[in-house]
Amino acid sequence: MLVNGRWTTDWHPVQAKDDQGRFVRQVSSFRNWITPDGSPGPTGTGGFRAEAGRYRLYVALICPWASRTLIARKLKGLEDLVAVTVVNPVLTEQGWGFGGYPGADADPLHGAAHLHELYTRADASYSGRATVPLLWDERTDTAVSNESAEILRMFDTAFADLAPGRPDLCPADLTAAIDALNAEIYDSLNNGVYKAGFASTQAAYDEAVTGVFAMLDRLEQRLTGDFLFGGRLTEADIRLFVTLIRFDAAYHGLFKTNIRRLADYPRLSAYQDRILRLPGVADTVNLDHIKAGYYSIKALNPAGIVPAGPRHVIDLLERIKAPDAEGEAR
Numbered sequence: 001m002l003v004n005g006r007w008t009t010d011w012h013p014v015q016a017k018d019d020q021g022r023f024v025r026q027v028s029s030f031r032n033w034i035t036p037d038g039s040p041g042p043t044g045t046g047g048f049r050a051e052a053g054r055y056r057l058y059v060a061l062i063c064p065w066a067s068r069t070l071i072a073r074k075l076k077g078l079e080d081l082v083a084v085t086v087v088n089p090v091l092t093e094q095g096w097g098f099g100g101y102p103g104a105d106a107d108p109l110h111g112a113a114h115l116h117e118l119y120t121r122a123d124a125s126y127s128g129r130a131t132v133p134l135l136w137d138e139r140t141d142t143a144v145s146n147e148s149a150e151i152l153r154m155f156d157t158a159f160a161d162l163a164p165g166r167p168d169l170c171p172a173d174l175t176a177a178i179d180a181l182n183a184e185i186y187d188s189l190n191n192g193v194y195k196a197g198f199a200s201t202q203a204a205y206d207e208a209v210t211g212v213f214a215m216l217d218r219l220e221q222r223l224t225g226d227f228l229f230g231g232r233l234t235e236a237d238i239r240l241f242v243t244l245i246r247f248d249a250a251y252h253g254l255f256k257t258n259i260r261r262l263a264d265y266p267r268l269s270a271y272q273d274r275i276l277r278l279p280g281v282a283d284t285v286n287l288d289h290i291k292a293g294y295y296s297i298k299a300l301n302p303a304g305i306v307p308a309g310p311r312h313v314i315d316l317l318e319r320i321k322a323p324d325a326e327g328e329a330r
């Protein structure tokens with residue numbers, strides 16, 4: 001991680017833990033918002049007006065937090081407005097790096113070798129992890145935000161005039177309910193799988209894995225319609241989906257969340273499939289990057305061996321990405 005703008009020790013996945021051995025995730029540091037007129041958002045400073053071609057999103061395709069923002073970019077029609085750069089999925093001793101892997105990009109702006117160089121470009125004395133997603137302003141050459149929940153929400157509203165007619169992912173009448181469900185899903189599932197995987201005591205693991213499956217059980221019961229809030233797709237669905245699609249491929253094995261597979265939940269599996277079939281979503285899912293990335297975490301998998309399966313996820317993605325007889329294409 002970076003301390004006062006300098007890369008210090010070799011990269012390690014566990015950022016912090018509490019006195020019971022529970023994994024604790026770092027709070028994001030860049031908290032500005034893109035807005036239609038450049039006025040400040042709920043946090044940070046203003047000056048980031050929604051403009052075509054001004055912003056770039058740095059992502060890892062392994063990362064569920066980055067994938068939330070990529071899916072929102074697709075569903076909100078922002079592909080021609082906000083550029084994307086994909087980091088190499090295999091973590092190095094200096095964290096995320098650029099290029100050198102199929103489907104990974106070089107840094108087009110500064111030719112950086114590692115993502116942390118962008119963090120120190122934005123703040124020369126930055127201390128903390130260099131995480132994805134990172135939303136970058138090419139005009140002022142600085143970081144806008146590295147908080148995926150806020151990037152997801154600003155993508156929902158900021159570009160409405162430039163990309164009209166797209167679904168509202170956080171409608172006003174549902175915002176409070178979405179916020180409440182997001183918080184539960186974040187704690188027990190999105191971050192819960194990491195708490196299980198990076199627990200450093202049996203008790204911390206037991207607590208986390210119980211929470212993961214209690215939430216999956218609840219969601220299985222809840223899902224009687226197409227989406228979490230019935231017929232309307234919301235950001236809560238995007239935030240749940242990114243964890244589901246990684247579950248059997250990465251978390252079940254590497255993070256030991258193996259009480260059941262996602263495939264053992266009929267409604268959640270059908271729901272995952274439904275979201276994957278929404279136009280553009282399958283483009284954001286790269287199983288090779290997901291497996292190569294997670295299984296490159298040496299603290300959990302020292303030999304770096306990437307498992308062959310799971311067949312049902314490989315088949316699902318192949319089925320959805322291949323154009324079929326009805327002309328369904330990815």
Ligand SMILES: N[C@@H](CCC(=O)N[C@@H](CS)C(=O)NCC(=O)O)C(=O)O
Nearest residue numbers: 028063065129130131132146147148
């Ligand atoms: N709060 C951040 C968390 C992002 C995050 O933890 N990203 C991980 C990848 S899944 C990362 O970049 N980790 C690198 C590191 O911790 O050094 C967000 O939601 O945007």
